[in-house]
Amino acid sequence: MNVLVILAVMLCMAMVMIGGKTGAISFLSLFLIFLVLLGTVYMMNDPANDPILWVIIACVIISCINLFFINGINTTTLAAFLSTVITMVGLLLFILFMSDLTMINVFGEEEVDELSLLSLYIGISFAELAAVVIIISTIGAITDISISITSPMREVYLHNPGMSRRELVQAGFAIGRDLLGTSTNTLFFAFFGSYLGLLIWFKDLSYSLGDIVNSKIFAAEMLTILCAGIGIALVIPIASWITAFLLVRKK
Template sequence: MNVLVSLAAILFVLMILIGGKKGARSFIALFLNFAVLFLTIILMTDPHIDPIILTLISSTVISCVTLFYINEVNIKTITAFISTLITIIILLFFILAVTKKTMIQGFGEEELGDLGIFTLFVGVNFVKITAAMIIMSTIGSITDVAISITSPMREILIHKPFMSRKDLFKFGLSIGRDILGTNTNTLFFAFFGNYLALLLWFKDLSYSFGKLVNSKVFSAEMVTILCAGIGIGLIIPITSWITAYFLEKTTKNNKTIK
């Protein structure tokens, strides 16, 4: 416990020194988002609550906290929020279809040993639970990409107020191309970091490459990474177009860009 408090204190000090008030809000937002996720997990155990609808609501709340609480309400956060919601809705139903097709829901045989003393009749839809889990692991990357695109697009229009919507859209896409590779690589290496012990265990058990790829634990994580990567690739053109539209509309109405 002392180690956790010490690490949290170091993180808080660094965020204050580097980010000032925004750093403090970012630190508080971590705990707010954790509370939302924890409440979501509790509510998912209720068989009367649809996990898909619950995921959409919790994703909306997390996006509001991440965008509006940290960066305040302005045109860049509003357009990032709209883009995030559109991407999440598209991605959620896509992931739901992929989960049904690949049958990655539930537990793999490597996990059954720890579950032997528990009943498996928990009364929840594991297809929807798995789809919700993938979205929850993707929401952070999606909002990060969205705000990373909207912020420089707003800045360039302040310095070049006569840019057309087409040029703004191309500028947003160019930013997206720069961050696409780094974000997808982050997801890929996060998987290997979290599951390094499992991969070593596969090696000790002499899993063949075919058995490794077809194991539910491995394939479920790979589907998560690929779906998250698709979400990152999807939000780039969506955010670029929506932001270009709103920025051009604002300048045409002779309003100050905030």
């Protein structure tokens, strides 16, 4: 516990020293988002509440904290927020369809021993719960890409106020192409690092490539990465169009 406190203090000091007031606000936002996630888990624990509805509310609140609380309300954050919400809703519908199609809403045989003493009658749809896990895992990447596109587009427009809406959209696409590859690689490395032990376990069990691909655990994580990559790709044109519309309209 003392180590965690020391690391948290070191993180706070580093963010304040480098980011100043914005760094302090960003550090505070981490605790606010943590409280939002705890509240979401508490509300979803009630069978009378719809997990999909509460994850949408949580993602909207998280987006507001990441964008408006840290950077204030302006054209850049408003465009990023709108593009994040639109992408999130469309992606959520796609995730619900894909989670049902791939049948990842059940546990794999690797998890049977751990769950043998537990009751699975918790009153929550595992299909919806799987979709909730995926959308929460992707909201951070989508928000990051959206603000990474809208902010440079605003700077480009401030230095070239005579640009048309079409030229602004092209500038947004150019920025998004540079971010697309690195962001998807980040998601892949995050998965590989988190589930390195699982991959070693597969090797010790002499799993073939077909067994690994058809494993429920592996399929669920790959679906998370692929859906996050799709969300990143979709938010690029949406953020570019919305930002260009708001900037030219504001002029």
